[in-house]
Amino acid sequence: MNRASNAGHxxxxxxxxxxxxxxxxxxxxxxxxxxxxxxxxALLFGLFxxxxxxxxxxxxxxxxxxxxxxxxxxxxxxxxWSNTTLARLPARWxxxxxxxxxxxxxxxxxxxxxxxxxxxxxLLRGFLLPFIGMECVRTxxxxxxxxGAFFCAAVLQxxxxxxxxxxxxxxIKNAPLLYGRLTGSFGTYRVGNYMGMILLPACxxxxxxxxxxRGARIALTACLLAPGLFLWVFAQAxxxxxxxxxxxxxxxxxxxxxxTWKPILPVxxxxxxxVLFGPSRISLEKALADPRGExxxxxxxxxxxxxxxxxxxxxxxxxxQAAGLDLPxxxxxxxxxxxxxxxxxxxxxxxxxxxMTLFLFGMTLWTWRRIRQGLRMEREEAxxxxxxxxxxxxxxxFWGGWFGYLVVLGGGHDFYRTWFLSTGMTLLGIVxxxxxxxxxxxxRS
Numbered sequence: 001m002n003r004a005s006n007a008g009h010x011x012x013x014x015x016x017x018x019x020x021x022x023x024x025x026x027x028x029x030x031x032x033x034x035x036x037x038x039x040x041x042a043l044l045f046g047l048f049x050x051x052x053x054x055x056x057x058x059x060x061x062x063x064x065x066x067x068x069x070x071x072x073x074x075x076x077x078x079x080x081w082s083n084t085t086l087a088r089l090p091a092r093w094x095x096x097x098x099x100x101x102x103x104x105x106x107x108x109x110x111x112x113x114x115x116x117x118x119x120x121x122x123l124l125r126g127f128l129l130p131f132i133g134m135e136c137v138r139t140x141x142x143x144x145x146x147x148g149a150f151f152c153a154a155v156l157q158x159x160x161x162x163x164x165x166x167x168x169x170x171x172i173k174n175a176p177l178l179y180g181r182l183t184g185s186f187g188t189y190r191v192g193n194y195m196g197m198i199l200l201p202a203c204x205x206x207x208x209x210x211x212x213x214r215g216a217r218i219a220l221t222a223c224l225l226a227p228g229l230f231l232w233v234f235a236q237a238x239x240x241x242x243x244x245x246x247x248x249x250x251x252x253x254x255x256x257x258x259x260t261w262k263p264i265l266p267v268x269x270x271x272x273x274x275v276l277f278g279p280s281r282i283s284l285e286k287a288l289a290d291p292r293g294e295x296x297x298x299x300x301x302x303x304x305x306x307x308x309x310x311x312x313x314x315x316x317x318x319x320x321q322a323a324g325l326d327l328p329x330x331x332x333x334x335x336x337x338x339x340x341x342x343x344x345x346x347x348x349x350x351x352x353x354x355x356m357t358l359f360l361f362g363m364t365l366w367t368w369r370r371i372r373q374g375l376r377m378e379r380e381e382a383x384x385x386x387x388x389x390x391x392x393x394x395x396x397x398f399w400g401g402w403f404g405y406l407v408v409l410g411g412g413h414d415f416y417r418t419w420f421l422s423t424g425m426t427l428l429g430i431v432x433x434x435x436x437x438x439x440x441x442x443x444r445s
Contacts, residue, residue: 037080044072045136045145052149052426055419056157056194057172057185062419066125069132076135085134085436091366094359095130101355102313105348109312110319118314118416126421133429138437143394146430147204150401151225154195154202158227160184161191165234182234192237193412196244197404197423199228200251201430204397207390236281239412243404251400254368255375255393291329292338292411298325299337303345310349314416319346336414343415360406363428367402370435371395377440395434402427 051065081087102119109115137143161184164170168177172185181189206221222229232240253259302320303310311319316336320327327334337343344353374392381389405424413420 035075035079037076037083040072040075040079041135041138044069044076044132045142047072048132048136049145049149052146053152053156055422056153056191062125062422066128066132066422070124070128073128073132073135085137085433086131089134089432089436091363091432094362097355097362098359099127101348101352101359105310105313105352108309109315110322111312111315114318115313115315118414121418122416122421125418126416126425129422129425130429130432133426134433134436137430137433140389140391140394140439143204143391143398143430143434144208147201147208147394147397150198150201151205154198154225154228157184157191157195158225158229158231161231161234162227165230181236182231184231184235189235189237190413192232192235192240193243193408194240194419194423195228195232195235196237196240196242196247197401197408197427199225199232199244200247200400200404201398201427202228204394207393207397237412238281239408239410242411243407246407247400247404250403251396254372254399255396257376257379294327294329295334295337296339296342298327299339299342299346301325303342303349306349308349308351310345310347310352313347314414316343316346338413339411340409340413340415360409363432364402364406367399367431367435370438371399371431374438374440389439391434391438395431395438398427398430398434402431 047065047069051061051069054061055065076084077086086092106112106115106119136146160170160172161182164175164177164182164184169175170183170185173187175183175185175187177183178187178189182191183189184191186194202225203221206217206224209217209220211217211220232244249264253264298320299316302316302323302325305323306319311322314335317332317334321332326332337346341353341357344356348356371392375396378389378392402424405427408420409415409424415421
């Protein structure tokens with residue numbers, strides 16, 4: 001009897017639970033319906049801005065930043081798809097090329113669990129960030145604010161490096177200097193590569209200074225960014241040097257009305273003088289003795305054993321061992337060839353390399369052409385007094401940061417190193433958003 005009575009009382013419970021769940025879903029749906037795309041974009045922008053500023057100060061920002069941005073991004077795609085940047089991006093098919101190439105390299109891998117372990121941290125971090133970034137740029141005001149975010153990131157991390165230089169340990173993680181080189185909160189001198197990529201977008205903040213004299217504006221910008229430049233110099237990361245230097249050259253040449261070889265000659269002469277007579281870290285002797293040469297030769301030899309489709313993501317060490325090769329100078333603890341382009345050849349063979357470089361340089365060329373068109377329009381409007389914006393000049397500095405990322409790919413990191421991929425994809429997303437949503441003659445007429 002008691003059992004029957006208890007059973008009788010328990011029967012309505014599932015129905016009650018279903019009703020509560022239905023009511024909760026209805027309330028959630030009502031709140032989502034009340035939320036506008038503009039509110040979602042504002043939330044997305046705020047979270048993205050904070051993730052840029054705090055990115056180098058802890059793994060929590062690297063991990064949590066993109067995850068917190070995911071709900072408002074998904075809401076925009078669901079609620080306002082036709083008005084999103086991705087829906088209007090002519091080059092979005094290149095993302096399909098990228099993800100197909102990565103998928104083939106994963107499932108074709110001869111060491112699947114290893115490949116998955118390397119790829120998986122980037123699925124909701126590095127590979128998500130270009131989609132977040134492109135939706136955060138709609139106006140010149142957005143670019144100004146994002147330039148401010150990179151400026152804050154560069155100055156704060158730079159100040160941390162100055163403190164580390166003065167005391168021997170950084171403020172965030174109590175990290176010491178490494179072989180006499182600054183490491184900032186990264187705990188490694190690779191922080192110099194990070195600074196080399198973000199200092200150009202940070203320099204875009206100089207366009208916001210209320211100074212008409214160009215030389216004075218450049219000098220004041222350099223003074224304000226002095227802590228970041230200090231860390232960039234004394235981290236002594238050669239690829240970081242190359243990223244900022246070549247990125248500046250690319251910005252300078254791309255900003256000119258006509259691109260000729262004459263302005264490049266003094267830059268090349270300065271480069272030769274620095275290599276021959278400059279600091280030992282960038283000397284020709286140091287470059288010739290760099291053990292990366294062994295990694296690059298071995299990566300090429302490894303690729304020749306599986307030339308078409310490679311051996312899978314992150315398979316450099318097991319693949320070279322399977323090919324009967326060794327790394328006597330570097331040791332097998334080096335897990336990648338310190339050149340992402342050679343890494344593409346090892347991981348995906350000629351087919352994978354073609355797909356990955358098509359994505360990287362296809363995006364680079366498309367955005368470069370679009371920015372050049374915009375700069376031409378700004379010059380014409382400035383000459384006729386019909387416009388006073390700096391949208392495309394701001395966009396060019398972000399493109400320069402992306403160009404610096406491509407430079408570091410040539411000798412700095414594993415392509416799938418999460419913080420590195422995240423930095424590059426953040427810059428790409430901002431540039432794509434600018435190129436899709438930037439002002440045109442028609443929109444200003």
